[in-house]
Amino acid sequence: MSRKKGQVTAYVIIGIILLAAAIASFTFRSSLFQSQWEREVAGAELLPPHAQKIKELIEGCMRETMIKGANLLGSRGGYMTLPEDTLPVSPLNLFSNKLDLFNDGNTLVAYWFYEAANGIPKTAVPSKQNMEIELAVYMDRNLVSCIKDFAQLKREGYDIIHQTPQSTVSIKDAQIQAKITFPVTFSFKGTTATLRQFYGSIDHTLGNMYSIAVSIMNAENEQTFLENITIDMLSVYEEIPFSGIDFECSPKTWKRTDVEQNIKSILSMNIPFVRVKEGGYAVQENIYKSFEVDIKKNMKDVSSTFLFFPTWPLAMDILGEEGPVIRGKPFATEHEMSKYITQFFCLNNYNFVYDMKFPILVSLTDKNNNVFQFATMVIVDNNQPRINTLAPSVFDVDSPICENAQAKMKVFALGSRPDNSLVPLTGAKISFRCVTALCSIGETKIESNSASVTALFPQCINGVLIAEKEEFFRSEEIVSTMEDAAVSITLQPLYELAVNIQISANGEKRPAQPTEQVSFTFTEKESGYTTTVVYPGQQKVSLIPGEYEVQTQTIVSSDPPLSIEGKTIKVCNDVPKEGVLGVVGFTEKKCVEQKIDAISLDQIAAGSATVTWKVDHASLAQAEKITLYGIRTKLPRNIEELTKINEPFAAVTAGEEPRLD
Numbered sequence: 001m002s003r004k005k006g007q008v009t010a011y012v013i014i015g016i017i018l019l020a021a022a023i024a025s026f027t028f029r030s031s032l033f034q035s036q037w038e039r040e041v042a043g044a045e046l047l048p049p050h051a052q053k054i055k056e057l058i059e060g061c062m063r064e065t066m067i068k069g070a071n072l073l074g075s076r077g078g079y080m081t082l083p084e085d086t087l088p089v090s091p092l093n094l095f096s097n098k099l100d101l102f103n104d105g106n107t108l109v110a111y112w113f114y115e116a117a118n119g120i121p122k123t124a125v126p127s128k129q130n131m132e133i134e135l136a137v138y139m140d141r142n143l144v145s146c147i148k149d150f151a152q153l154k155r156e157g158y159d160i161i162h163q164t165p166q167s168t169v170s171i172k173d174a175q176i177q178a179k180i181t182f183p184v185t186f187s188f189k190g191t192t193a194t195l196r197q198f199y200g201s202i203d204h205t206l207g208n209m210y211s212i213a214v215s216i217m218n219a220e221n222e223q224t225f226l227e228n229i230t231i232d233m234l235s236v237y238e239e240i241p242f243s244g245i246d247f248e249c250s251p252k253t254w255k256r257t258d259v260e261q262n263i264k265s266i267l268s269m270n271i272p273f274v275r276v277k278e279g280g281y282a283v284q285e286n287i288y289k290s291f292e293v294d295i296k297k298n299m300k301d302v303s304s305t306f307l308f309f310p311t312w313p314l315a316m317d318i319l320g321e322e323g324p325v326i327r328g329k330p331f332a333t334e335h336e337m338s339k340y341i342t343q344f345f346c347l348n349n350y351n352f353v354y355d356m357k358f359p360i361l362v363s364l365t366d367k368n369n370n371v372f373q374f375a376t377m378v379i380v381d382n383n384q385p386r387i388n389t390l391a392p393s394v395f396d397v398d399s400p401i402c403e404n405a406q407a408k409m410k411v412f413a414l415g416s417r418p419d420n421s422l423v424p425l426t427g428a429k430i431s432f433r434c435v436t437a438l439c440s441i442g443e444t445k446i447e448s449n450s451a452s453v454t455a456l457f458p459q460c461i462n463g464v465l466i467a468e469k470e471e472f473f474r475s476e477e478i479v480s481t482m483e484d485a486a487v488s489i490t491l492q493p494l495y496e497l498a499v500n501i502q503i504s505a506n507g508e509k510r511p512a513q514p515t516e517q518v519s520f521t522f523t524e525k526e527s528g529y530t531t532t533v534v535y536p537g538q539q540k541v542s543l544i545p546g547e548y549e550v551q552t553q554t555i556v557s558s559d560p561p562l563s564i565e566g567k568t569i570k571v572c573n574d575v576p577k578e579g580v581l582g583v584v585g586f587t588e589k590k591c592v593e594q595k596i597d598a599i600s601l602d603q604i605a606a607g608s609a610t611v612t613w614k615v616d617h618a619s620l621a622q623a624e625k626i627t628l629y630g631i632r633t634k635l636p637r638n639i640e641e642l643t644k645i646n647e648p649f650a651a652v653t654a655g656e657e658p659r660l661d
Contacts, residue, residue: 050188051195053153054160058182061146062139062200066169066176069138070206070370077110077374078126078210080134086532087519090555091605093117094313097124099359099375103311112217114377115357118521118551120530121386125217128171128210136167139178143167159187173208177201205302209364209372212302215295216276216362217376225293226306226360226378227385229274230267232290234354234383237266241326243351252350253594254326256316263356264310271360274306307361319353319382324596325569326352356380402439405456407481412452412488413444413467416545418621424451425491428469432481434460457481467491473529473544492527494542495620497660501535503554504656505632512536516606517555518630522548533628541626545617550658553608554630558601562635566598607631613657623660 073080085097097114101107112125126134143165150160165182178200185194220226234242239262241254270291277294318326356379363373379386413428430441430453439458444451457463458481465477465487472491479487501512512518512535520533524546533541570591609631 048191048193050158050191051186051193054150054158054184054186054195055198057147057150057153058143058180058184058195058198059200061143062178062180062198063202064146065139065142066135066178066200066202067204068142069135070176070202070204072138073131073135074206074209074370074372076108077112078131078213078372079110080138082108082110083124086534086538087117087521088517088534089313090517090519090553091601091603093519093553094315095357095359095377097122099312099361101309101361109361109373109375111359111375111377112213113221114375115379116521116530117519118523118530118549120523120528125214128207131206131210132169132171135171135176136169136178139167139169139180140165143180143182153186157188161185171207171210173211174203174205175201176204176206205366205368205370206372209302209366209370212276212295212297212299212304212364213362213372213374215297216293216304217374219293219295220376223293224385226274226376227380229270229291230356230378230380231383231385233266233270234263234380237262240266241350241352242354252327255594255596256318256321256324256326257597259326260314260316261310263316264308264312264314267308267314267358268310271306271308276304301367303365305363305365307363308358312359314358315356317355319355321352325594353383354380355382401434401437401458401460405439405458407457407459408454408484409457409481410452410454410486411441411444411465411467412450412486413469414451414488414490415469415472416490416492416617418617420617422490424449425469425472426451428467428472428491430455430489431466431468432457432460433464433466434458434481465489473527492529492544492546494544495623496540496542497620497623498625499533499535499539499541500625500627500661501533501630502627503630503632509629512630515557516630516632517557517603518628519553520628520630521551523551524548535630543615543620543626545615545620547612547614549610550613550628551608551610552628552630554606554632556604556606556632556635558604561600561602562604563600564598564636566596568593568595570594604635606635607633611657615660619660625661627659627661629656629658 069080076082082098087093087096089096095114095117096111097116098108098110101109110124110126113121113123115121144162150158150162153160162182162184165180167178167180170177180198180200181196182198183194183196185192234240240259241252273291275292276299277292321327358378359375360378361373361375363371365371381387411430413425413430414422415425417423424444424446426444426446428444428451430444432439432441437458441455441457442453444453447454461480461482462478463481465479467475467489469491471494473494475489475491477487477489501518502509503512503516503518514536516535518535521530522532522541522543523530524544525548526546527544529544529546531541531543570593607630
């Protein structure tokens with residue numbers, strides 16, 4: 001009997017152990033699947049009442065600043081501080097790297113894709129990591145003002161001192177989490193304590209909307225759907241001279257300004273019909289299906305809107321049509337049957353070739369009316385959509401590709417010197433790009449009289465090795481990392497020079513005047529390095545050795561504004577005579593009148609030019625100053641002269657090469 005009791009007791013003990021193990025396993029598993037942030041929050045919740053008041057105040061302000069910061073990020077295209085553009089908007093440069101929504105300088109949205117004034121396409125899509133850093137900095141700067149120096153608690157008897165907050169932020173699809181290290185020491189009724197870390201979160205779809213926005217931008221880069229829709233609109237609307245044949249004996253003419261305004265009106269009416277598939281809207285007519293784009297992404301609870309306003313800039317050029325009037329041309333052909341037909345009928349053919357650039361605002365809205373928006377530039381080139389020559393616009397810094405590193409690589413970083421010899425570079429940041437993954441490798445250090453870093457790389461064919469160091473131009477090399485190897489990468493130094501701006505006018509040279517805005521854009525042909533100098537404002541420029549295309553433009557401020565009178569011009573064409581004479585081939589001249597409106601300008605394009613300039617290491621290393629020559633021609637007096645001088649970077653006067661001193 002006692003033996004049976006002993007067996008039962010053993011079974012009970014074993015059962016208790018198994019039950020305890022199961023509970024422990026469940027508890028551990030639950031803890032295991034909690035994020036580090038959630039575990040830290042749970043551990044910081046138990047505080048005495050006096051400390052709880054401080055915690056609630058700080059975390060309430062954390063949530064408040066997070067909401068404001070997230071909304072600001074969303075309204076500016078993922079930037080808290082918009083990227084700087086050194087080349088200002090002017091009559092010769094209608095576009096910046098940000099879109100001014102109301103033309104007042106107060107509401108700006110970053111372009112995620114645009115073409116710079118020198119014709120180089122650029123992308124400026126922020127990474128989620130950069131958004132997290134900017135939001136953290138915003139919280140650090142605004143948290144203390146929200147707390148108001150603990151004024152209310154001090155009135156209740158608290159004695160509080162605090163240090164500077166330091167935030168970290170994590171942007172999830174539907175939530176934003178923040179942790180702030182903010183040492184606060186307080187005394188209250190004889191109790192003294194210090195709180196160091198605080199946690200806050202808000203429900204916000206910033207991460208999801210950002211991800212959708214990136215997919216839209218990638219779809220536009222790959223499919224150019226906005227350009228294709230624009231070309232369709234040009235060909236459909238009769239108000240736009242595009243292509244076709246008519247039987248009028250006087251070829252049609254159009255005012256350029258009217259065509260631009262008609263295009264703007266058509267864009268503003270039609271662009272809002274563009275939608276992302278399953279984007280929280282209902283297509284009521286099949287005609288709008290052609291305005292639908294599939295980004296292969298779930299758009300649940302998020303709607304998309306595409307906008308163009310007539311007040312926004314539009315750059316338009318029509319091949320072969322340089323004046324203020326666009327003219328149709330009489331039908332001409334070598335075909336014998338066509339020659340016979342034209343003896344009896346008047347025929348005119350229209351085949352206009354357009355180059356166009358204009359902005360589009362893409363706006364996403366979730367069910368809580370949170371907004372994420374960005375701008376992109378639509379480019380039509382010779383009646384064709386722009387060709388995508390861009391690398392992927394956003395790179396995944398947390399990609400599994402980076403974690404699957406197997407090839408051992410040794411990377412040497414070298415700097416080029418004035419005598420063209422090479423020197424090891426320490427502190428060069430090395431990264432590696434494979435498809436859309438961007439992997440951080442490390443920094444070069446001195447090893448055996450060389451500067452290098454040795455690390456495991458993901459296996460990749462034709463990946464991009466990147467080296468960056470302050471005071472050097474970023475360098476990239478195509479490498480394959482399918483097996484262990486050593487590779488070197490060379491960086492070119494940036495030489496900083498003082499700038500002296502001179503104006504070449506009427507065969508003489510003189511210093512630039514405060515009323516003259518002069519810009520110079522340098523583009524190094526081989527490396528793609530580009531930089532801009534703007535007067536007044538900049539006093540220095542950094543250059544690397546190489547062969548540059550240097551574009552200059554001069555804008556003159558006029559107070560009072562320059563008035564250019566309107567005029568009426570005659571457009572004449574030879575057309576078949578009426579009656580029998582027309583049948584046998586006789587023609588007569590017929591003219592139509594076209595009125596060109598007067599205009600008033602407070603900024604006038606006064607000259608532009610493009611020159612090629614070659615400079616070597618030694619010359620840059622020895623120089624302290626660079627003299628740049630702007631062009632100043634006579635101001636336009638009529639519409640024809642204004643049209644000619646506004647042609648982008650037209651060499652109205654021969655440019656002059658920069659001079660080093």
